[in-house]
Amino acid sequence: MAAAIEFKQVNKWFGKLHVLRDITLAIQPGEVVVVCGPSGSGKSTLIRCVNRLEPIQSGDVVVLGQSLTSPGVNFSQLRSQVGMVFQAFNLYPHMNALENIVLAPMKVKGLSRAEAEKIAVALLERVGIPEKAGQYPAHLSGGQQQRVAIARALAMQPKIMLFDEPTSALDPEMINEVLEVMTDLAREGMTMVVVTHEMGFAKRVSHRIVFMDEGQVVEEGKPETFFAAPRSERTKLFLSKILVH
Amino acid sequence: MMLAGILGLQYEFRWSVLWESPYGYWLLQGFKNTIVLSLLAWAIALLLGIALGLLRTAPWRLPRAIATAYVEFFRNTPLLVQLFFWYFAVPQILPAGPVRDAINSLNLDTPILTLNFEFLAALAGLGVYTSARVGETIRAGIQSIPRQQTEAALSSGLSLIQVYRHVLIPVGFRIVIPPMATEFLSIFKNSSLAVTIGFAEVTFQTQQVNSYTFKGLEAVTAATLIYLAISLTIAAFMNRMEHRYAIPGLIARGAVRE
Numbered sequence: 001m002a003a004a005i006e007f008k009q010v011n012k013w014f015g016k017l018h019v020l021r022d023i024t025l026a027i028q029p030g031e032v033v034v035v036c037g038p039s040g041s042g043k044s045t046l047i048r049c050v051n052r053l054e055p056i057q058s059g060d061v062v063v064l065g066q067s068l069t070s071p072g073v074n075f076s077q078l079r080s081q082v083g084m085v086f087q088a089f090n091l092y093p094h095m096n097a098l099e100n101i102v103l104a105p106m107k108v109k110g111l112s113r114a115e116a117e118k119i120a121v122a123l124l125e126r127v128g129i130p131e132k133a134g135q136y137p138a139h140l141s142g143g144q145q146q147r148v149a150i151a152r153a154l155a156m157q158p159k160i161m162l163f164d165e166p167t168s169a170l171d172p173e174m175i176n177e178v179l180e181v182m183t184d185l186a187r188e189g190m191t192m193v194v195v196t197h198e199m200g201f202a203k204r205v206s207h208r209i210v211f212m213d214e215g216q217v218v219e220e221g222k223p224e225t226f227f228a229a230p231r232s233e234r235t236k237l238f239l240s241k242i243l244v245h
Numbered sequence: 246m247m248l249a250g251i252l253g254l255q256y257e258f259r260w261s262v263l264w265e266s267p268y269g270y271w272l273l274q275g276f277k278n279t280i281v282l283s284l285l286a287w288a289i290a291l292l293l294g295i296a297l298g299l300l301r302t303a304p305w306r307l308p309r310a311i312a313t314a315y316v317e318f319f320r321n322t323p324l325l326v327q328l329f330f331w332y333f334a335v336p337q338i339l340p341a342g343p344v345r346d347a348i349n350s351l352n353l354d355t356p357i358l359t360l361n362f363e364f365l366a367a368l369a370g371l372g373v374y375t376s377a378r379v380g381e382t383i384r385a386g387i388q389s390i391p392r393q394q395t396e397a398a399l400s401s402g403l404s405l406i407q408v409y410r411h412v413l414i415p416v417g418f419r420i421v422i423p424p425m426a427t428e429f430l431s432i433f434k435n436s437s438l439a440v441t442i443g444f445a446e447v448t449f450q451t452q453q454v455n456s457y458t459f460k461g462l463e464a465v466t467a468a469t470l471i472y473l474a475i476s477l478t479i480a481a482f483m484n485r486m487e488h489r490y491a492i493p494g495l496i497a498r499g500a501v502r503e
Binding site: 051053076077079080082083084086088090091092093094103104107108109136137138139149152153156 | 391393394396397398399400401402403404407411412415416419492493494
């Protein structure tokens with residue numbers, strides 16, 4: 001089976017800063033991959049390359065069989081198949097939860113309002129907040145906003161979901177409600193790439209963990225071996241720092 | 246003389262000059278001309294200004310450079326000088342011929358006002374000057390929206406044009422309603438400069454009343470009250486707009502509290 005996402009010797013610079021160094025990585029359909037590493041290690045940049053929020057300078061990224069460096073790629077069409085959830089939620093503040101969710105299905109896929117709302121209502125049910133459909137983002141808690149953001153991404157019926165530190169901006173008691181939604185999604189077979197520091201989630205849910213440092217993939221492996229027997233010193237140091245609490 | 250009047254010395258008030266014929270009619274004409282000039286100039290300023298503001302935030306280099314040059318030029322030269330440019334310089338730049346003659350001798354009575362070159366020059370000056378300021382306000386509004394908002398919209402498959410249409414414009418425009426209200430108020434007050442190129446708006450007519458009656462205090466009082474009434478009406482209207490289109494929970498209303 002062809003990989004859902006394939007990084008082939010990807011290099012990226014921000015000015016002189018070499019943020020991704022020769023990344024080669026394949027993610028299979030249905031696989032849940034957690035990307036972790038210290039701040040500034042390039043993990044967010046890595047997943048932002050998948051839907052081309054960041055262009056790359058050399059190498060290639062192939063997403064759902066489509067090379068992103070080949071000429072004439074339809075990024076809008078590609079992005080409609082790759083959902084993304086951000087640390088800061090980024091809901092549209094002038095639209096209520098339902099309107100946030102129906103916008104892309106109506107404008108990109110051309111669904112009627114009735115069709116799109118039907119999907120949106122079902123998704124709000126699925127993320128556990130059907131009663132919040134008419135609420136504006138400013139009147140929702142962080143956890144609720146993030147669940148709306150997940151519903152918004154799912155409304156496009158994507159084949160891949162990218163999560164960029166989805167719980168980092170949340171109060172501790174709200175983290176679980178978001179992780180539960182993500183866990184359900186993983187169990188249903190969604191292809192997911194998750195940048196997170198939630199090691200509990202990584203242990204329980206992911207199929208593979210990728211550890212990055214200074215723009216490189218230092219180590220990758222199944223969660224059992226990654227946590228029990230990390231190979232590199234850098235990984236051991238990182239784990240010792242984040243697993244104490 | 247005016248100061249003496251205020252101090253209650255020798256000045257004899259004659260408020261009736263404000264409604265006596267023909268002075269009352271002149272002031273009314275001036276009021277109407279001020280309104281027509283300002284509203285039409287505002288329409289031009291909004292159309293051009295929105296286009297300028299959006300181009301200044303867009304990722305296309307040449308249009309952005311042109312919009313920036315336009316804004317910086319017209320925002321950073323005095324309106325009075327710009328009015329003189331449109332009124333005195335433009336007719337001389339035009340090649341001699343039927344177009345120039347037509348502009349110079351233009352005098353067309355329409356139901357709303359007398360269409361003459363004074364009006365056109367004032368309209369161009371006020372509209373273009375204000376469009377640069379409106380453009381700057383719109384740009385600031387769009388750029389105050391976090392970049393991630395655009396990324397979230399793009400990552401759902403919307404095109405850049407759709408992101409502007411459904412996210413950046415609706416949010417950005419709501420944010421700038423208060424400074425836009427200021428620009429809208431300014432255009433009425435700035436329209437008084439059209440007196441210098443002979444357009445018969447309120448300030449011009451006030452001068453006329455003074456010249457004919459020597460009742461300057463009454464005339465200037467009338468002008469002051471007319472501008473004040475216009476401004477307060479506009480301010481109330483824009484205040485209602487601000488409340489009506491407020492983004493729930495995003496923009497604080499009323500005073501900042503400790």
